[in-house]
Amino acid sequence: xxxxxxxxxxxGEKIADTKAPKVPVAGMWEKRxxxxxxxxxxxxRKLSVIIVGTGLAGGAAAATLGxxxxxxxxxxxxxxxxxxxxxxxxxxxxxAKNYKEDGDSVYRLFYDTVKGGDYRSRETNVYRLAEVSANxxxxxxxxxxxxxREYGGLLDNRSFGxxxxxxxxxxxxxxxxxxxxxxxxxxxxxxxxGTVEMFTRHEMLxxxxxxxxxxxxxxxxxxxxxxxxxxxxxxxxASGGYGNVFFLSTNAMxxxxxxxWRAHRKGAYFGNPCYTQxxxxxxxxxGDHQSKLTxxxxxxxxxxRIWVPKKREDCEKDPRTIPEADRDYYLERIYPAFGNLVxxxxxxxxAKNMCDEGRGVGPMVxxxxxxxxxxxxxxxxxxxxxxxxxxYGNLFDMYARITGENxxxxxxxxxxxxxxxxxxxxxxxxxxxxxxxxxxxxxxNFSDHGANRLGASALMQxxxxxxxxxxxxxxxxLAKGPFPKVSExxxxxxxARTAVEERTKRLLAIKGERSVDSFHKELGNIMWEYxxxxxxxxxxxxxxxxxxxxxxxxxxNVKILGSADTLNQSLEKAGRVADFLELGELMCIDALHxxxxxxxHFRAESQTEDGEALRHDDQFLYVAAWEFGDGxxxxxxxGSTMGAPVLHKEDLVYEAIExxxxxxx
Amino acid sequence: MATSTKxxxxxxxxxxRIWRQDGPSDRGHLQTYEVSDISPDMSFLEMLDVLNEQLxxxxxxxxxxxxxxxxxxxxxxxxxxxxxxxxxxxxxxxxLHMRSFKDGDTITVEPWRADAFPIIKDLVxxxxxxxxxxxxxxxxxxxxxxxxxxxxxxxxxxxxxRAFQSAExxxxxxxxxxxxxxxxMLFMGAxxxxxxxxxxxxxxRWARVVSMVSQHDHEGxxxxxxxxxxxxxxxxGIPQDVISTLxxxxxxxxRQGG
Numbered sequence: 005x006x007x008x009x010x011x012x013x014x015x016g017e018k019i020a021d022t023k024a025p026k027v028p029v030a031g032m033w034e035k036r037x038x039x040x041x042x043x044x045x046x047x048x049r050k051l052s053v054i055i056v057g058t059g060l061a062g063g064a065a066a067a068t069l070g071x072x073x074x075x076x077x078x079x080x081x082x083x084x085x086x087x088x089x090x091x092x093x094x095x096x097x098x099x100a101k102n103y104k105e106d107g108d109s110v111y112r113l114f115y116d117t118v119k120g121g122d123y124r125s126r127e128t129n130v131y132r133l134a135e136v137s138a139n140x141x142x143x144x145x146x147x148x149x150x151x152x153r154e155y156g157g158l159l160d161n162r163s164f165g166x167x168x169x170x171x172x173x174x175x176x177x178x179x180x181x182x183x184x185x186x187x188x189x190x191x192x193x194x195x196x197x198g199t200v201e202m203f204t205r206h207e208m209l210x211x212x213x214x215x216x217x218x219x220x221x222x223x224x225x226x227x228x229x230x231x232x233x234x235x236x237x238x239x240x241x242a243s244g245g246y247g248n249v250f251f252l253s254t255n256a257m258x259x260x261x262x263x264x265w266r267a268h269r270k271g272a273y274f275g276n277p278c279y280t281q282x283x284x285x286x287x288x289x290x291g292d293h294q295s296k297l298t299x300x301x302x303x304x305x306x307x308x309r310i311w312v313p314k315k316r317e318d319c320e321k322d323p324r325t326i327p328e329a330d331r332d333y334y335l336e337r338i339y340p341a342f343g344n345l346v347x348x349x350x351x352x353x354x355a356k357n358m359c360d361e362g363r364g365v366g367p368m369v370x371x372x373x374x375x376x377x378x379x380x381x382x383x384x385x386x387x388x389x390x391x392x393x394x395x396y397g398n399l400f401d402m403y404a405r406i407t408g409e410n411x412x413x414x415x416x417x418x419x420x421x422x423x424x425x426x427x428x429x430x431x432x433x434x435x436x437x438x439x440x441x442x443x444x445x446x447x448x449n450f451s452d453h454g455a456n457r458l459g460a461s462a463l464m465q466x467x468x469x470x471x472x473x474x475x476x477x478x479x480x481x482l483a484k485g486p487f488p489k490v491s492e493x494x495x496x497x498x499x500a501r502t503a504v505e506e507r508t509k510r511l512l513a514i515k516g517e518r519s520v521d522s523f524h525k526e527l528g529n530i531m532w533e534y535x536x537x538x539x540x541x542x543x544x545x546x547x548x549x550x551x552x553x554x555x556x557x558x559x560x561n562v563k564i565l566g567s568a569d570t571l572n573q574s575l576e577k578a579g580r581v582a583d584f585l586e587l588g589e590l591m592c593i594d595a596l597h598x599x600x601x602x603x604x605h606f607r608a609e610s611q612t613e614d615g616e617a618l619r620h621d622d623q624f625l626y627v628a629a630w631e632f633g634d635g636x637x638x639x640x641x642x643g644s645t646m647g648a649p650v651l652h653k654e655d656l657v658y659e660a661i662e663x664x665x666x667x668x669x
Numbered sequence: 670m671a672t673s674t675k676x677x678x679x680x681x682x683x684x685x686r687i688w689r690q691d692g693p694s695d696r697g698h699l700q701t702y703e704v705s706d707i708s709p710d711m712s713f714l715e716m717l718d719v720l721n722e723q724l725x726x727x728x729x730x731x732x733x734x735x736x737x738x739x740x741x742x743x744x745x746x747x748x749x750x751x752x753x754x755x756x757x758x759x760x761x762x763x764x765l766h767m768r769s770f771k772d773g774d775t776i777t778v779e780p781w782r783a784d785a786f787p788i789i790k791d792l793v794x795x796x797x798x799x800x801x802x803x804x805x806x807x808x809x810x811x812x813x814x815x816x817x818x819x820x821x822x823x824x825x826x827x828x829x830x831r832a833f834q835s836a837e838x839x840x841x842x843x844x845x846x847x848x849x850x851x852x853x854m855l856f857m858g859a860x861x862x863x864x865x866x867x868x869x870x871x872x873x874r875w876a877r878v879v880s881m882v883s884q885h886d887h888e889g890x891x892x893x894x895x896x897x898x899x900x901x902x903x904x905x906g907i908p909q910d911v912i913s914t915l916x917x918x919x920x921x922x923x924r925q926g927g
Contacts, residue, residue: 068813083735084800086840087743103820139816146816148809148869150833157823175833181742182836189808196804204797227789256737290710295718296739402741405764408710471813519725521718565730570692571790573733574725
C-alpha cells in the first residue's frame, strides 16, 4: 500500500482476474454456463438465497431462482415488491432482435454500449449483456408484457440516444412499469408456490460475513421496528442506485445506498463511485420546496428539438415570439450527425454550457436560469397533434400537471438532473463481489455501462442480470453448498446485530437541532456543486472537507423524534443519510483521482480545444475499485492512512473493440 | 386562521385536518394544523413535507404517510383528500399540485378506509391484500427460459391496446377507497382484462378469474354494485368495463365448472 495520495487515499494491489473464461467474447458466456457446476433439483430447496430489492434485477432473480426450486427470501423497503423504482423507467428496453432489418446485431449492440460508456466498461460483461438481450424480450412477451405493436400485430421498435438503429422495445412511456409488473407477477407466482418468502417493509441494515463468506443480513421490520437476523447460503444485492446522494434526483424518495454501503464496509469493493448519469430531459426545479425531480423519457428527443435563444435578451420572452433566425438549435449545430440524439452526457453538458453562457430560460434559480427549450412545434406540424399525442401523450400530461403549462402550445423547458449511477459494487464476470457469496446485480453493480449509460440499457441490464446471468453464475457457487450452518449466536452474527441496534440507539439519542432532511439537502448541494456535471481538483478537495464537517455535525446535531419500536420514517431516513454522508466523500475522492474526462465524469482540467471531454487512456484505462478504509481518520494526524480508502485498479482490456475517442459530430 | 406575510402573492395559507393514529390499536383522531406561504407549484406531498419539518422543529412527531417515486407510477402514495381519493384532480396524490387549492381552504386528509386495508399508523395502510390477489392467479405461468420467440404470436392492435390500458393499473387502492362497498373489482378486473386480452393469457384464463375472485372475497373486500366511483377515482383512468369483462369471464368459468 502507498502513502496518502492527495492526502485522502492510498493505492493497493491491482485486481488480477475478473474470472471471465479465457476464450474470445463470442463464445465466452456459453463456456461459462457449460463450466458452471449443476445443482440436483432435489438439493435446491436445501439451498437458500437472500435477495435484497425487488426491482427488475432483484424481482427477476427471485422469480427465476424460485422457479428453479431454491429457497429464496426476498426483501424490499416498500409495501409491495411492485413499487421498486424500476417502475418509473419510461422509454424502453434495448434488444438485438434486428426486427427492423436495419443492420443491428449482437455485436453492434455490444459496440454501441461500450462506445456509449466512453470505453470505461468491461468488454466481457457487455458482450454477454448484448447476447442475452433478445431472450429478455421473448420472456417478457410470454409473461404478457404489453409492448407497443404495429397494426400487423408484431412488435414495434424505436430509436434512442447514441445509436443509429431502431432496437428499443417500449410500452408507451411506461416500459419500466410493464416490465416490472411482469417480474412482479412471476415473483408473486413463486410466493404462492412457496419457493419465495417475501418480506415487504423490511430494510437491510447490515451484512453478515462469517468465515469469509456472505451468509445473511440484519434487517429492520419497518412497521414494528423489530431487528431481525436472516441467514442463507448466499446473498444478492439488487438494491439499485445511489443518485439520492444528491438529494434532488429522479430516484424514488426511498432509494438509498445502505445495503451497498454496509456491504462495502464489510469488504466489498466499490467500483467507479463517481460515475453518475445526469439525464438531459428532466423538468426544471421550481423552488426550494422541491423534494424530487421528474424525468421525461429521452424518447422525446426523437421528435422534439432542443434550443435556446441566440441572444441573452430574448431569454425572458415568450418563446413562440422568437423568430427562427434568433434560435440556436445547439445540438443540431454542434453535432450534425446525431443532432438531438447525442448520448445523455453530451446533451446534459451542452445544456449546462448554454445556461452558464446566460442563455438559459425559465425562472431564475440562484444566479441564472436553469432551463432549455424542448420544442414540438415542428413535430406537430409534420405529424399532426394526434400522432404526437399517441406517442408522447402521457409525458405531455405529466409535464402539464407538474408545471401548469400546456406543452402542445408552448415549448417545454428541460434541465439535466441526476438520474442513474453507473458506479456500484465491484463484481467479477459472475457478478460476485469481493466477498465470496455476495452477488450484486442491476444498477447496484458497476459493470456494464462504463462512464455513461445509453438510453434503454438500464432495463436491459436489470433483466439480463436477473433472469439470465445471475441464476447461472450463482448456481456454480451454490453447488459448493450447503455451507456449514451458521448459528444466530455466532460472533459474526451477534456483532452485526449489535452494530445495528447500537447505531439505531445512537441516532435517537442525539436529540439535536436539525432535521434529517436539512442535512440531506446540504449534502446534495455540495455534491451537485462540486461533484455534478463539471468537476475540478480544487472543488473536489473543498467538497471532501465540507462533507467531513457536515458528517461530524450530523452525528452531533441531528434531531429524530419518535421511537425505534414503531414505524418511524425519520429514523429510516436518518440511517440512509448517514450512509450517503460517507458515500459522498468516496465519490469525491474517486472523481478527484480520475484526472480525465470520460462520459458522465467531466473534469474541467481535461478537455479539448473546443470544450469536448478529453480521455486519457494512457493513464486511466481501468476500473477504480475502492476498498473501505478501516478506522476513523484523525484530523490531528494528517499523514495517517487510517480511514483512507484504498484504490485497486482493474485494467480494462479491449480485444473485440478498437479503442477510440468518442465522436458524435 | 393566522395571517402570514407571503413571499409571493400567489402563495396560500391553509388549514389542514389530518388523521393521526399512533398504531393499529389506537382509535385515531383528526388534528388541525395551519400551514402558510404554500407555493402553488408545490406538490401536495411537498406541502406535507413542509408541515413535517415544522412539526419536527416544534418537537412533535412528523405525520407518517407513504410515497416513493413521486411521479405517479409506483402507486405507493394515496390519501383521501377532503373526501376524494387522491384529491380533486384525476391523478395520484404525489402528482396533485397545490395550484388545485386556493388561499384559505380547509383540507381534510385521511388514510384509505377499508377492512382489507388496515391502518398501520397515521396515513399509512397495509395493502398486502392486493399482493395476495395477484398470488392467487394474476400472472401467466412461464418459467424463465421457456419462452417462444417474441414475434411468434401476433396480437391484434385493438387487443394489445386494451391489454395495455388495463395493465396501466398502479395498484394504489384508490378504487377501493372510493367504493362505498370497499370492493376491489376494478383492480382485479384490470388484471383479468390485461391478461385475458392476450393470446399468452388464454390457457389460465378461467382458473385465474375464479381464484382471484375467491381471494378477493376472502380478504374482506366488498361486492360490486356498479356505482362507478372506482373508475372516477382511478388516477390511471382504468375504465369500468374491465369489471364487465371480469364478470363475463367469471360466468363462463363457472359454467365450465371452474
